[in-house]
Amino acid sequence: MATKEYSFYPGCSSQEGASSSNYLKSVQTMCDVLDIKLNTIPDWNCCSASIGYCGGGELPRLALSARNIALSEQHNAGQDIVATCAACWLATKETQERLETDPDLMAETNQALSEAGLTLKNENKIRHMVEVLIEDFGYDELGKHVTKPLEGVKIAGYVGCQTNRPFGIEGESFENPKYLDKFIETMGAEPVENYDKKVSCCGGALAFSEPEKSQALIKDIIEAAYDGGADMIVTPCPVCQMNVEVYQDKINATYGTKFNIPVTYYSTLMSVAYGKSGKEAGLDGQIIPAKKLEEIAGK
């Protein structure tokens, strides 16, 4: 297959020294194997991640994503925009849709953009990385690159909210999407059947502002994974990954549980199954080490 090129929007949490820098690492490793070239949108900005609405009104928030799309049109002409972060993908796609259906907002957005010397045509496709994997490659093709199948690892596929709603993945249901389970299977691991919390909310940004309420939600997500016999949890979303991994000690202290379950990205799984080292798979970014993956990577 020839190299596939995309215009890439990494987002704030993927930056060096930021909370999902390990996600970016594993994505780069996975893309190397699949011969995907990611052309980062030059000078991209934050999308406001569904939480900036107190200070940011509708138009200023739309302008944020519009600037990214306009920069992509200018520098990566004709390429689909691909995001790895659920919130980045959602905000960008939402902006595209809103501006497509509202010519007044589109005109005002372009007026604001002109202050930064930019114009928006709004014609490119906005996609999540998992859409690229499923639609441009497909499970069979993804499976062909597996050199170290993840045998004996049982994994709860936690899809979460924003990779799933409101846009979701073509052909998947909102209530019981199966693609993450299929990824897990394709990499040679065993998915938890009927993982009932697969699309439940982890609290998102409210894990910061409403910690007790959010941790109660996270507790249920982890408990259901354990109930299904999972060794680890895998997710496509940086906020889900962080929330479900880092608060386990706090939850244990509150509820008397003994949670200690690793949470990685789909791209971490794929990097390990593709025979890459733990470091290349971003496993050194785990606060709760993914020991089973480390063992396979070290073989």
Added chain:
Amino acid sequence: MSDMNTGMVEKYRNNFLKEVEANVEEGEWVKMCMQCGVCSGSCPLGPHWDHPPQELFMMIRAGKRDEVLESTSMWMCTSCYNCIVRCPRELPITHIMHGLAHYATRLGIEPKNQPTRKFSQLFWDNLAKNGRVNELKLGISLYFMNGFVEGIKTALGMAGIGMGMVKTKRMNPMEILGGHTVKDKKGFQAMIKKAQELEAARVDN
């Protein structure tokens, strides 16, 4: 009461629904709510809301202006989009919640001490300054949003998690000295300013 809030009360008198339709993001959808309650039942933090979405929509139609705009409810939206995909009439409920919260802020009658309100404002200020979020400064400002003493307590309580993030290189203490930024800060800030001006001119007053 802010001048703008007084102005809006006078302008719309007893028709709060009209006020919402004209000024709140996606507000024109409110009248389409058929009161089935699926949104309320689908909301992850719904049990903590004084008024779940379905109730807020009814209250808007009933003209309960202060109760709606001063409510802490919509500030507890986690943006999970359950309500949007399940609403039989496809109301963009998540966006209406954000829109109500923003409109209350614009009028100066938002619940000042609601923690997510504070966090949401901190997040916006953080990103609007440099174009990209500085997670370290955002975290620190969050811990100290309720004052210094409370901040020290929260920060100490979170120290374990912070250390884990630093060790795994998912947090960089040096970010305190500046951190990530867009290169064209001038253009970025001018764009935001223009968008804010255009929006202020559009909001009816």
